[in-house]
Amino acid sequence: REIIRITTVNTIPLTIVPLDISHHPDLECTPERLDRLTKSLRERGAYTIAEVVRTLVDSEATYFQFYTGQNYGRYDQQPPQAPRTFAGPPIHDLTAVMVARYPELFIIAQKQVKVTMTGPEAGAIGEAQNHMNPDGNARVVIGLSHLGAADLYWERVADALATTYR
Numbered sequence: 001r002e003i004i005r006i007t008t009v010n011t012i013p014l015t016i017v018p019l020d021i022s023h024h025p026d027l028e029c030t031p032e033r034l035d036r037l038t039k040s041l042r043e044r045g046a047y048t049i050a051e052v053v054r055t056l057v058d059s060e061a062t063y064f065q066f067y068t069g070q071n072y073g074r075y076d077q078q079p080p081q082a083p084r085t086f087a088g089p090p091i092h093d094l095t096a097v098m099v100a101r102y103p104e105l106f107i108i109a110q111k112q113v114k115v116t117m118t119g120p121e122a123g124a125i126g127e128a129q130n131h132m133n134p135d136g137n138a139r140v141v142i143g144l145s146h147l148g149a150a151d152l153y154w155e156r157v158a159d160a161l162a163t164t165y166r
Contacts, residue, residue: 025087028087046162111127
């Protein structure tokens with residue numbers, strides 16, 4: 001709650017990237033996307049990072065199996081609350097970095113936010129509903145900016161990894 005207050009009072013921009021953004025089907029690291037990404041990295045001479053990425057998220061990796069396995073079902077926020085399976089794992093930290101580096105790929109809205117202070121979800125930050133007393137304001141990523149944004153996202157992931165880890 002303190003960070004929300006400090007950033008609001010001092011007009012420091014705070015951007016929240018909810019996990020639902022990295023759960024977007026176009027941002028999942030599917031086997032096909034992983035193949036394109038690692039191929040692009042190898043073509044640019046970034047062999048080591050291509051192998052690291054493949055090891056972490058390919059179909060044999062625990063992370064991939066966790067998200068695509070039968071025991072994992074994420075319930076969508078919208079009715080009818082059906083379980084949703086993944087075609088590949090979301091990469092949460094990567095999505096947060098991409099929002100910081102390429103905000104034009106995302107829809108970012110100014111929202112009033114509330115921090116949960118007690119219970120099992122203590123520390124969770126969410127959008128303040130009308131009946132709540134908000135703790136402050138934040139920029140919240142709410143989606144991809146346009147139809148081709150996901151393709152640009154993956155191209156820029158390859159660019160960033162290749163130039164950083166070559």
